[in-house]
Amino acid sequence: MSRVLMIGAGGVATVAAFKIVQNQDVFTEFMIASRRKEKCDKLVKDIHAKGYKMDIQTAEVDADDVEQLKALFNSYKPELVINLALPYQDLTIMDACLACGCNYMDTANYEPKDEAHFEYSWQWAYKEKFEQAGLCAILGCGFDPGVSGIFTAYAAKHHFDEIEVLDIVDCNAGNHHKAFATNFNPEINIREITQKGLWYKDGEWIETDPLSIHKPLTYPNIGPRESYLMHHEELESLVKNYPTIKEARFWMTFGQQYLTYLDCIQNLGMSRIDEIEYEAPLADGSGKTAKVKIVPLQFLKAVLPNPQDLGENYDGETSIGCRIRGKKDGKERTYYIYNNCKHQEAYNETGMQGVSYTTGVPAMIGAMMFLKGIWKKPGVWNVEEFDPDPFMEQLNKQGLPWHEVFDGDLEID
Numbered sequence: 357m358s359r360v361l362m363i364g365a366g367g368v369a370t371v372a373a374f375k376i377v378q379n380q381d382v383f384t385e386f387m388i389a390s391r392r393k394e395k396c397d398k399l400v401k402d403i404h405a406k407g408y409k410m411d412i413q414t415a416e417v418d419a420d421d422v423e424q425l426k427a428l429f430n431s432y433k434p435e436l437v438i439n440l441a442l443p444y445q446d447l448t449i450m451d452a453c454l455a456c457g458c459n460y461m462d463t464a465n466y467e468p469k470d471e472a473h474f475e476y477s478w479q480w481a482y483k484e485k486f487e488q489a490g491l492c493a494i495l496g497c498g499f500d501p502g503v504s505g506i507f508t509a510y511a512a513k514h515h516f517d518e519i520e521v522l523d524i525v526d527c528n529a530g531n532h533h534k535a536f537a538t539n540f541n542p543e544i545n546i547r548e549i550t551q552k553g554l555w556y557k558d559g560e561w562i563e564t565d566p567l568s569i570h571k572p573l574t575y576p577n578i579g580p581r582e583s584y585l586m587h588h589e590e591l592e593s594l595v596k597n598y599p600t601i602k603e604a605r606f607w608m609t610f611g612q613q614y615l616t617y618l619d620c621i622q623n624l625g626m627s628r629i630d631e632i633e634y635e636a637p638l639a640d641g642s643g644k645t646a647k648v649k650i651v652p653l654q655f656l657k658a659v660l661p662n663p664q665d666l667g668e669n670y671d672g673e674t675s676i677g678c679r680i681r682g683k684k685d686g687k688e689r690t691y692y693i694y695n696n697c698k699h700q701e702a703y704n705e706t707g708m709q710g711v712s713y714t715t716g717v718p719a720m721i722g723a724m725m726f727l728k729g730i731w732k733k734p735g736v737w738n739v740e741e742f743d744p745d746p747f748m749e750q751l752n753k754q755g756l757p758w759h760e761v762f763d764g765d766l767e768i769d
C-alpha cells in the first residue's frame with residue numbers, strides 16, 4: 357500500500373495525475389491538493405471522464421503556509437509528497453515534510469519570489485535535516501532537470517569512463533498557433549529565459565548576456581533549429597556529481613516570433629518582478645479607485661494564454677537530450693541520447709501539451725522509484741545520484757521512449 361499527496365493542479369500535475377492513475381499497482385492511495393480545491397475536483401472529473409477508475413481525494417491548501425501544510429499532512433499522512441506547485445513553495449513544503457515525517461519530491465529548484473536566482477544551495481542546505489529525520493528528498497525530477505540528469509547518469513554508467521563535455525539540448529518544434537504563449541507557468545518561464553546565460557568551463561562559471569550565444573543545431577525528425585545558450589539548474593548538480601566534466605552547457609530553441617514578443621515584453625517593463633503601485637478600481641462598484649501593489653510579470657501571466665489550454669491545437673514535437681563527449685577504454689567517444697514527444701499524442705492521452713507531458717511523466721516515474729524502494733535513502737538528492745536503469749526502463753513503458761546515437765557529429769565544439 358502507498359499513500360501519495362500531490363500539490364498543484366496545473367499542467368504538469370495533470371499529466372502526473374493521469375500517469376499515477378494508470379499505475380495503480382504502485383499508487384494505491386492518492387490525494388491532490390492545490391490553492392483552489394475546485395481545480396483539483398475538475399482534474400479528478402477529467403480523469404474519470406477518460407474512463408479511469410480510482411478514488412482520489414482532493415483538498416485546498418496554501419503551500420506558502422507551513423502551518424496549513426502541516427495540518428494537511430498530519431491528517432492525510434502521506435508517505436510521499438510530490439510538489440508540482442511552483443518553485444516558490446519548495447522550502448515551505450520541505451519544512452512541512454520534515455515536521456510531519458513525509459518524504460519529498462519536486463521538479464524545479466527553489467526560487468525566491470523577489471529574485472530570479474536559480475541554484476540548489478537553499479535545498480541542499482536541508483541535507484542533514486532530512487538525513488537525521490531518515491527521510492528522502494528527490495530534487496528536480498521533471499525532464500530538464502530530471503531526465504537530463506538521468507540520461508547523463510546512464511551514459512556515465514554504461515558508455516563512458518570519463519564524461520568531458522556535456523551539452524543538454526532542448527528543442528520544442530511545436531506550434532500552438534497563438535501569437536505568444538509559454539509552455540509552462542508563464543511567470544516561472546519568463547523569469548528563467550530573461551536571466552543571464554551561464555555555462556561551465558574548466559572549473560569556472562562563465563556568465564553571458566541573456567540569449568546572446570546561439571547556433572543552429574539539428575534535432576532528430578525535426579531538422580535544424582536556432583538554439584540559445586541558457587543557464588539551467590541541473591548543470592550545477594551535474595558538474596558537482598561528475599567532476600570529470602570540463603564543459604557543460606544548456607541549449608534551448610526559440611522561434612523568432614517568440615523572441616520578438618519577449619523583447620517587447622521586457623522593453624515595456626512587463627517582465628519586472630518587483631512591486632509597482634497601480635491605481636485600481638474598488639470592488640464595491642463605487643467607481644472609486646485605490647492604490648494597490650502589483651508585480652508586472654504576475655499581471656502579464658493573468659492575460660497570457662494558460663499553458664493548460666494550449667494542447668488542443670498544438671502540433672509538432674519536442675526533442676530533448678544530452679550530447680556527450682568523453683572517453684571509454686582510453687578512446688574518444690561521442691554519444692547522443694534523446695526523447696522526442698509529439699504534442700498531439702500527449703494531448704490525446706492527458707489533455708495537456710508535450711511540455712507538461714515530458715515533465716509530468718518523469719515526476720510520476722520518480723515517485724514510482726521511491727515507492728518501490730529503488731530510489732530511497734535519507735538525505736536530499738539530485739536524480740543522477742540514484743541508479744538510472746530502472747527509471748530508464750520505465751521511460752520506455754510510460755510514453756517517453758529514448759534513442760541513442762553513438763559516435764555521431766555533436767555539432768557543438
Ligand code: NDP
Nearest residue numbers: 364365366367368391419441443464498499500501540541
Ligand atoms: P502551473 O502554473 O500550471 O501549475 C502550478 C499549480 O500550483 C497550479 O495548480 C497552482 O494553482 C498551484 N499553486 C500555485 N501556488 C500555490 C500555492 N501557494 N499553494 C498551493 N498551490 C499553488 O505550472 P506548471 O504545471 O506548468 O509547472 C509546475 C512545476 O513544474 C513548476 O515548478 C515548474 O517550474 C515545473 N516545471 C519543470 C520542468 C522540468 O522539466 N523539470 C518543466 C516545466 C515545468 P492555481 O491553478 O490556482 O494557479
